[in-house]
Amino acid sequence: MVDLVSFWTSSQSSLFFKSSYLQPGVPLIYWITTPIFFQQHLQGKERKKWEMKCLLNFLEAFLFKDEVAFEERTYEGGKFATVELTGKPFDEAINEAVLKLLKYVGGSNDQGAGMGMMAPVCTTVFPEDDGSLKHKVKVLLRIPSQFQANPPTPTDESIQIEEREEITVCSTQFGGYAKEADYVTYAAKLTSALGDKDTYHKDFYFCNGYDPPMKPYGRRNEVWFLKK
Known part of the structure; x- marks a missing residue:
């Protein structure tokens, strides 16, 4: 049985932290x-x-709910566990993919190793012309540093281990329990803030969650646009 709390250690690697004391749904x-x-x-x-x-x-x-702050940030490359799903809405697909990854890092691998949970869970999404998301996601979770050299092989064949290069992203942050509509909204805000600059990929972007579901307040979510 996987203990979801013990396997989720939040990584506070961000240079920018946007306060989120006021959360949606709280009176x-x-x-x-x-x-x-x-x-x-x-x-x-x-x-x-x-x-x-x-x-x-x-x-x-x-007063400033329509404003968006953002920053440019660089992340090192390395090995990631990935799950790719198609044909399902974003919220359903990401829940299924994250559960698979939780089981993998919790010991469902050839070494039976409990690896610990890295943050964020990063999901590649593909927007339609109207901003809505296609029914296609790729969820990524970085392999902890002590397992980077020799990652355990997943017992679930839908999980792949990939070597990914260093990336530079433009990132914006928001709070609450993030759903598809929230990521789409903040992606639109980030697009508006960046203007017509052709320096970021527009055919896909990344949706990131940093917190376990049992954390009700002070949640951290981010939208990343990948720099070309």
């Missing part, structure tokens, strides 16, 4: 009453810092 009253409760225990400068932080979170969530 606004929670975000009002919680700061009030906690600030009663703060005094002086600490209380003022807390109040300013709450104000900035409010402004970010409600």
Whole structure:
């Protein structure tokens, strides 16, 4: 039995962290009453810092909700476990692929090795002309460093081990439990922010999730455009 918690170790490799204290689906009253409760225990400068932080979170969530911040980032190459699925909607396909990869890193391999879970889970998607996603995904998970030289062979034949080169991406980040619609929305925002620059691939992009499903708040998701 795979312990999903112990196999998921979040990698905070990002140079840019966009605050996501306000999460979709959580009543606004929670975000009002919680700061009030906690600030009663703060005094002086600490209380003022807390109040300013709450104000900035409010402004970010409600006044600047249509803005998008982004950065350019480079990731080293290496060996990845990959699963390719076609004919299924994004949300269904990614759930199936991630489960396969979790089983692989949890010990379903020729060495019976529990490798640990790297982050993010990176999914290659292929947009239609209207921005919606084709029913085709390729989900990638980096092999942990101690297994890079000799990755265990998956017992599931649908999982392939690939050597991938270093990449440079333009990345934007958002919170919440990300679905297809969220990735499509932020991909459109990133496209708008970048303008007509022909320096990034437009026939595919990457959807990334960093957190296990049992983490309800402070979640991190990213859209990456690959630089040519």
